[in-house]
Amino acid sequence: MKKIKILTFILLVFIACKDKMSSNSDKETSNSHTMTQKNEFGIILHGGAGTILKEHMSDSLELAYKEVLEMAIKTGYTILENGGTSLEAIAETIKIMEDSPLFNAGKGAVFTHHETNELDASVMVGNTQDAGAISGVTRVKNPIDLAIKVMTDSPHVMLSGEGAEQFASEQGIELVDPSYFFTENRFRSLQHIKDSERTALDHDGKTSSVTPEIKDSKFGTVGAAALDKHGNLAAGTSTGGMTNKRWNRIGDAPIIGAGTYANNATCAVSSTGWGEFFIRAVVAHDISALMEYKGLSLEEAAREVIQKKVPALGGDGGIVAIDKNGHMVAEFNTAGMYRASMNAQGEITIGIYKE
Numbered sequence: 001m002k003k004i005k006i007l008t009f010i011l012l013v014f015i016a017c018k019d020k021m022s023s024n025s026d027k028e029t030s031n032s033h034t035m036t037q038k039n040e041f042g043i044i045l046h047g048g049a050g051t052i053l054k055e056h057m058s059d060s061l062e063l064a065y066k067e068v069l070e071m072a073i074k075t076g077y078t079i080l081e082n083g084g085t086s087l088e089a090i091a092e093t094i095k096i097m098e099d100s101p102l103f104n105a106g107k108g109a110v111f112t113h114h115e116t117n118e119l120d121a122s123v124m125v126g127n128t129q130d131a132g133a134i135s136g137v138t139r140v141k142n143p144i145d146l147a148i149k150v151m152t153d154s155p156h157v158m159l160s161g162e163g164a165e166q167f168a169s170e171q172g173i174e175l176v177d178p179s180y181f182f183t184e185n186r187f188r189s190l191q192h193i194k195d196s197e198r199t200a201l202d203h204d205g206k207t208s209s210v211t212p213e214i215k216d217s218k219f220g221t222v223g224a225a226a227l228d229k230h231g232n233l234a235a236g237t238s239t240g241g242m243t244n245k246r247w248n249r250i251g252d253a254p255i256i257g258a259g260t261y262a263n264n265a266t267c268a269v270s271s272t273g274w275g276e277f278f279i280r281a282v283v284a285h286d287i288s289a290l291m292e293y294k295g296l297s298l299e300e301a302a303r304e305v306i307q308k309k310v311p312a313l314g315g316d317g318g319i320v321a322i323d324k325n326g327h328m329v330a331e332f333n334t335a336g337m338y339r340a341s342m343n344a345q346g347e348i349t350i351g352i353y354k355e
Helices: 002-036 059-081 086-098 143-153 161-170 184-204 275-281 283-294 298-313
Strands: 042-050 119-125 131-137 158-160 222-227 233-239 260-262 267-273 317-323 328-332 336-343 348-353
Touching (some): 042 059, 042 317, 042 328, 059 222, 059 348, 086 143, 086 233, 222 317, 233 260, 267 283, 275 283
Antiparallel strands (some): 042 336, 119 233, 222 233, 336 348
């Protein structure tokens, strides 16, 4: 009888321990499930900032811009929604804008003083902080693809000119005849600026290095920033630079820290604007640094840099950015900026003018 009581006690203890272990296991499974179900993600893009005014925009042209912006942002969003990476999302988003003649990147790139098209692009990922950039290429159909290849398949961060195109050829990147980039609208803009320079020269015997027309001819740079379901950030930027640029001028778009920056600890940023000032202000990195070192929110950091630091130097433009928690911001100090975003709930926002 005593043995039966002892065996019964041992059995009861065993059952109790098993139930407790089972309960703990259920809790662990529940917590793990909760973590894997945290699918905060989002994507935001820009198509350039500048003197973009409603009164200068026809209804048909405004609709055309909005259609491309919507197509681009939905493409990136779908990739994220299906579990794709932030790098894949920004690449495909940017390529849609590169393929449109509406934006100063890829197909719609502006002309240099010598009536050529010189393209720049950069990309950065936040988990490893790897980056790639290219500048001054004339035959690369989608510069963002080449920037990614520099990051993933070379030991370097930035390649330029003929060397970058040789690398592109070796990597199977699509090359086109330079005539692919010709658009009548961009060519007329160049001639208008040249005419303005000649007029200025006739009047006072010298030409200003930056005429108002040149300052207002840099719009259209494209870029995107995204956070994926894996918690990784990425940003990319692509541009044709500034109309009538000389001497193989390079702006901020291909410069890591100025035109593009991503850090999983803070945010991902893509810039657009007057490149010389964005380089000097190290805009994209500065926003991240203000978050990391001063504890500012993304909105506070972007406002500090775009509304105070850049204008204090004499520059203008804007940024789009997303932080590690999926918060997004489009900050600009110009009359307008082509922009669009989609959050994890699938809510879409498209804007052009300052609201």
